[in-house]
Amino acid sequence: MPGPTLTDIARAAEVSTATVSHALNDTGRLGDSTRRRVREVATALGYGAPQAPRTRTLGVAVTMYPRAWNYTEVAYFSRALTAATAAAHAKGYALTTLPADRVAEDTWHSLAVDGMLIMDSPRGDPMVHALRARGIPLVFDGVPGDPRPGDHWVDNDHEATTREVLDHLVASGARRVALQSGDGDEHYARAVTAAYAGWCAERGEDPLVVPFDVADGQGRAFDALLRGQDRPDAVYAAYDPGGHQLLTAAARLGLRVPDELRVVCASEDPGYAATEPPVTTVTLDPERTARAAVGLLVGLVEGGGEARPGPVVVPAALLVRASSSGPQPAAG
Structure with a gap:
């Protein structure tokens, strides 16, 4: 079935279609609260933006704690990010690491990536909800908070x-x-x-x-x-x-x-x-976990991959x- 139109979103958010267009495309002079509310309504209605051109860029974020903290100073994440970057580069992709405080904002509605590696995703994760609606391939480090059929993740037992x-x-x-x-x-x-x-x-x-x-x-x-x-x-x-x-x-x-x-x-x-x-x-072998996750993600981006959905288990x-x-x- 076709997804919601700009008119549908405008009606639900009680704004004009022009406001909806500005909010979804990050243009115009809208207040932050209006832009955020329109994007939340669009996501709730299942709106997916048109497929963006390939960027040869992957994203990574830790979404468990939506506050300003430097997770790169934690040994697990530091080692995982280093390995993920090397694995992405080996496959011809850049890797963008999102600061934790931006995860709490509305960045995910306009994030220009081909796929996303999400670490420690909680239940009700708004970033996951928005990226799913946009059709962006996702792979998780750890079991996703709200797993769906077809999800891929890498974890320990x-x-x-x-x-x-x-x-x-x-x-x-x-x-x-x-x-x-x-x-x-x-x-x-x-x-x-x-x-x-x-x-x-x-x-x-x-x-x-x-x-x-x-x-x-x-x-x-x-x-x-x-x-x-x-x-x-x-x-x-x-x-x-x-x-x-x-x-x-x-x-x-x-x-x-x-x-x-x-x-x-x-x-x-x-x-x-x-x-x-x-x-x-x-x-927990973060290097092996990160390499496996990037491999899965690139497979999904480039054509669905051959791995079956579900977990890839890395021994601790x-x-x-x-x-x-x-x-x-x-x-x-």
Whole structure:
């Protein structure tokens, strides 16, 4: 069926067709609120702009947190973006990285790209909704918040990885394991937390979950958990800064790592190999994930690709170091 016309959009938005044209083509002297409202109405009606000429450019954005933050400073995203750029260049494409604060605006309605790699897409993602309406090919890093038949994404098996970490900690002598996990809406946080809750239920234990706070450099969120006789003797931090937060909290509370507290952190930061003690980490292999995602995206842009819709699973790996090796024998 034909899509909505400019007249349909104008009627729904209660503006003129000229205003609709200016809003959709980023022309004219419209106020930001009017331009944004018209584009939102057009997207809600399923309006798709005419197919733009090929640009030989791909886009990438992290859409989970629509605020100003420099995700390129996070080791996972930094490494993924470097690998994605190299993979795009190898196939003759430029790669445009969108700043996080622009993701919250209306950039996606006029974004000139042949395809888009979207990382950590939440449920109800307005960028995804708008790009789908425009018919722009999409590939996701992580399960999309609102998956549809025909979607492509690259991800790790977070349930299997979480269970591997928890079983490793128990094998090292831990009796009670807590989890530091995000409270956002991305699939990663939900999958890791659900896997941990299921593992605890199988053992007849209540989950102990500490919300991740990127601004909590001193690890104060762990203080209540790590005080008292019933404290856990191991924590799995599912986000990059969590290992540093735990080491800082343990030092402040007088807990020796790993003798009294074992620590594992999901991180791509090589600096964890040089902490005291070196921290056991989980790598999600962002380079391999990014290369696979770009390959899928170029395939879709250039003719649909041969890959079946659904997930491409990239194995994660547990890099065991001293922080989770269990109590050390006494000297002498």
